[in-house]
Amino acid sequence: MNKVIFTTCLLCLSTYSYSAEKLPTIKVQGNQLEQNDLQHLTTRIQWLKFPQVKYQSNELKDQERSAIIRVKADHSGKVIDAEIQESTGIRQLDQKIIDAVEVAKVKPAIKNGKSVAMVGYQTFTLTMNNATDHKPSAQCTYTFHSNHWNKQENGKSVAFRYTKQPQLALDESLLKFKNRVVKFKFKVDKQGDVTQAKLTKLSGVNALDQQVLTAVENAKIEVKRSYRTLWTYKPSTFSDEIHFKTNDCQ
Structure with a gap:
């Protein structure tokens, strides 16, 4: 009797395994985005x-104002949309920021070797x-x-060279009477352009950073x-830092 039951169970298991193997596989094919529809999302x-x-x-109105703008640019870097995410609190200033963003130009994002549209945020x-009506006092510029x-x-040995001094003109007042340090890292592509620049140490002053x-x-x-x-290229990551000292202007 036990042998009959055991044999019957084995037959049931074999039938279940066979049936499971024969179950049909359903393939779901989703919509594929065209290359031009791809978007790069960035916070920088x-x-x-x-x-x-x-x-x-x-x-x-007697105080510093800040705003965050959501920017959308097409694959050529042309700004096609800009909207306020965080307001300055003054509509007229918000509109002036939007107007300035719309005539600016973004460095196109690259995906799989092709430029694509992007969405990002700028403070x-x-x-x-x-x-524009500020009259600077006798202060130096960093x-x-x-x-x-x-x-x-x-003339010291360096791992990379700036082809010319990067453009920077900081008003002394941005230091707010304190020494400041900004550290950063970046990658360089085959053409010598900086990519993926990122601040690794902030100064504490957003406008300066x-x-x-x-x-x-x-x-x-x-x-x-x-x-x-010589015949192959691998993007390299480099780092650098700038020290802004108040006594450098004295």
């Missing part, structure tokens, strides 16, 4: 032409010192004197190539 926009917001000091800080640039200018980041993103770099890498 790289600009070819940074938005120049023009405003009068009285429009700030703007409007200060009295950057107002330029791009990073650790690496200084070594390069002194943004100007340094923009200067780095627009820099041109020469990388040493050995005979082993």
